[in-house]
Amino acid sequence: MPLVETIASRKVSLKLRASTFFKELQETICAAIEGVDGQSKFTIDRWTHPHGGGGDTRIIENGGVLEKGGVNFSDVSGQLSERLARRLKVKPEHFRATGISLVLHPYNPMIPTVHCNLRYLELENEDRWFGGGMDLTPYYLNEQDVIHFHSTLKKACDKHDSSYYPRFKKWCDEYFFIKHRSEGRGVGGIFFDDLREKPEETFSFVQDIGNTFLEAYIPIVNNRRKDRWGDAERQWQLHRRGRYAEFNLVYDRGTLFGLETEGRVESILMSLPPAVQWKYNVQPKPDSPEVKLLEALKTPKDWL
Numbered sequence: 001m002p003l004v005e006t007i008a009s010r011k012v013s014l015k016l017r018a019s020t021f022f023k024e025l026q027e028t029i030c031a032a033i034e035g036v037d038g039q040s041k042f043t044i045d046r047w048t049h050p051h052g053g054g055g056d057t058r059i060i061e062n063g064g065v066l067e068k069g070g071v072n073f074s075d076v077s078g079q080l081s082e083r084l085a086r087r088l089k090v091k092p093e094h095f096r097a098t099g100i101s102l103v104l105h106p107y108n109p110m111i112p113t114v115h116c117n118l119r120y121l122e123l124e125n126e127d128r129w130f131g132g133g134m135d136l137t138p139y140y141l142n143e144q145d146v147i148h149f150h151s152t153l154k155k156a157c158d159k160h161d162s163s164y165y166p167r168f169k170k171w172c173d174e175y176f177f178i179k180h181r182s183e184g185r186g187v188g189g190i191f192f193d194d195l196r197e198k199p200e201e202t203f204s205f206v207q208d209i210g211n212t213f214l215e216a217y218i219p220i221v222n223n224r225r226k227d228r229w230g231d232a233e234r235q236w237q238l239h240r241r242g243r244y245a246e247f248n249l250v251y252d253r254g255t256l257f258g259l260e261t262e263g264r265v266e267s268i269l270m271s272l273p274p275a276v277q278w279k280y281n282v283q284p285k286p287d288s289p290e291v292k293l294l295e296a297l298k299t300p301k302d303w304l
Helices: 014-037 082-088 143-158 164-175 199-224 231-250 253-260 265-271 289-298
Strands: 043-048 053-061 066-079 094-106 113-123 128-137 188-195
Touching: 014 053, 014 066, 014 094, 014 113, 014 128, 014 199, 043 265, 053 265, 066 265, 082 253, 094 199, 094 265, 113 199, 128 143, 128 164, 128 199, 143 164, 143 188, 143 199, 164 188, 253 265
Parallel strands: none
Antiparallel strands: 043 053, 053 066, 066 094, 094 113, 113 128, 128 188
16 A cells, blocks of 8 residues: 555646645654654645745754754745746746645764655646655665665656656756766665656656655664764764755755745755764875775765
8 A cells, every 4th residue: 555545637727636635644654753763753834935835844953863854834825026037947937836845853973864755836827746765865875775775766767767766866866966066965765856748647657756755764764773883973074064965055056035025934944954063185095995985975966
């Protein structure tokens, strides 16, 4: 059975059905994450958007596994600015958008950070599209974990189109690339945007990707949660979290969209790590596990 029952086509708007699915997925994921963490619970922060709609931001902190995690649901409306409309290659019209966005930052440096975002946006001229994706950011590279993550995503993609995984995997590698560092943010996953054709089929695909999240990530957490680590590994984790923050603040489309549409700043920036550092010119030892990670981030790899 899927995590959230696929919402069949009904005589209601696609936007309403997408919003309903994203909200139910938030509930399901939060309940599962609390069970895995075993110590902390999500706090619920409901908010309203100044131009219409609102959202539900859920934060978990100082847990048994998670140092910080956020699972954000939103359903908002507003007016696209001229600049944002140009970036989206549309007219500056009234928009409605709904989606789910989550980032989980574990304590243990052996457990990767994970990000997932799924969204639907429509304009008053009836233009509409889906976007989103899921990606993994390890601090220490365990190839079996990465293979599991990519295999799970490929299986979900292949249910709909065998071209999806290679296409969206490549898109992810290109999107989550920190240009000023010449390295990937992590080991990728899938990323897609501007999917306008066959909206009902695309919605079914988006639901399957959302329902795959726990299958893709929780086994990795359970496999790594007892791995030993010390101050050296913590320092490397804090250093690499700096790269995560750099990408989100400089390049991330969701961050830029939220800020430029007067979204709620606390919810937009909930993806940032709780602790991070920028030490000058960090150079790990040759042939170390840290160097192994850096080498994997220089050039996208076919993990399967």
